[in-house]
Amino acid sequence: MFKRLSAKVYRIGRNYATVSKVKGYNVYGERVFKKGSKELRVWNPKKSKIAAAMMKNMPLEFINALENYDVMLYLGIANGTTASHFSDIAKEGALIYGVELSPRSIIDLTRLIETGRDNILPILANASYWNEYAGLVEQADILYVDIAQPNQTDIALVNADIFLKERGLLYLAIKTRSISITRKPQEVISQEINKIRKRGYKIKFQTRLDPWEKDHGFVIAQRL
Numbered sequence: 527m528f529k530r531l532s533a534k535v536y537r538i539g540r541n542y543a544t545v546s547k548v549k550g551y552n553v554y555g556e557r558v559f560k561k562g563s564k565e566l567r568v569w570n571p572k573k574s575k576i577a578a579a580m581m582k583n584m585p586l587e588f589i590n591a592l593e594n595y596d597v598m599l600y601l602g603i604a605n606g607t608t609a610s611h612f613s614d615i616a617k618e619g620a621l622i623y624g625v626e627l628s629p630r631s632i633i634d635l636t637r638l639i640e641t642g643r644d645n646i647l648p649i650l651a652n653a654s655y656w657n658e659y660a661g662l663v664e665q666a667d668i669l670y671v672d673i674a675q676p677n678q679t680d681i682a683l684v685n686a687d688i689f690l691k692e693r694g695l696l697y698l699a700i701k702t703r704s705i706s707i708t709r710k711p712q713e714v715i716s717q718e719i720n721k722i723r724k725r726g727y728k729i730k731f732q733t734r735l736d737p738w739e740k741d742h743g744f745v746i747a748q749r750l
């Protein structure tokens with residue numbers, strides 16, 4: 527029933543799960559399984575877009591990348607649902623800078639960090655104004671973006687140009703309905719992917735997130 531995929535990611539039946547960094551806590555109502563002295567938190571694809579991408583056969587190398595970076599910049603970290611899994615699997619000494627617009631979400635995120643997730647650093651800021659946090663964050667190996675804005679790809683690309691290291695990876699969730707409610711989701715996804723390509727990034731993986739997230743795309747691109 528349990529299959530180990532990488533250092534801290536397992537499969538439990540069809541689902542993915544992470545080895546919890548903080549035992550005895552369930553972050554967003556996810557199921558927790560015991561395995562020896564470990565606790566495994568199920569990574570719910572309905573609550574976390576990258577978990578949905580994993581269900582759509584995201585290659586293992588992009589899970590490994592989430593276990594081996596030094597610095598991640600996360601735009602739209604919200605109250606830390608997905609970030610809690612990133613926090614579980616990050617290597618010792620890695621740091622996740624989490625940018626979020628909503629003060630309410632930052633309060634919830636701070637509570638989560640206080641339970642023992644000291645590898646997340648919350649930043650209350652608007653990702654459209656990167657200069658607000660440029661003095662706080664380091665160059666990143668991974669840029670994760672999930673902000674559901676009409677100009678989400680442009681915001682992601684400006685931040686990637688400024689903060690992503692050479693060969694660094696951009697993980698971008700595309701909410702097509704924030705970009706256009708009339709155009710076909712696939713048309714919108716293709717348009718956004720073209721923008722990323724034209725900017726000089728190499729598309730490494732792309733998928734739709736249906737049925738877990740309706741009308742969403744998910745893209746991983748590399749800065750060359």
Ligand SMILES: C[S@@+](CC[C@H](N)C(=O)[O-])C[C@H]1O[C@@H](n2cnc3c(N)ncnc32)[C@H](O)[C@@H]1O
Pocket residue numbers: 573574575601602603604605606607608609625626627628631651652653654672673674675
């Ligand atoms: C879909 S939710 C993110 C969910 C989260 N990534 C997760 O998986 O746990 C989108 C978040 O982006 C935030 N957001 C939207 N526009 C933003 C911006 N320009 N700068 C920073 N955060 C933004 C919203 O406040 C919201 O919390």
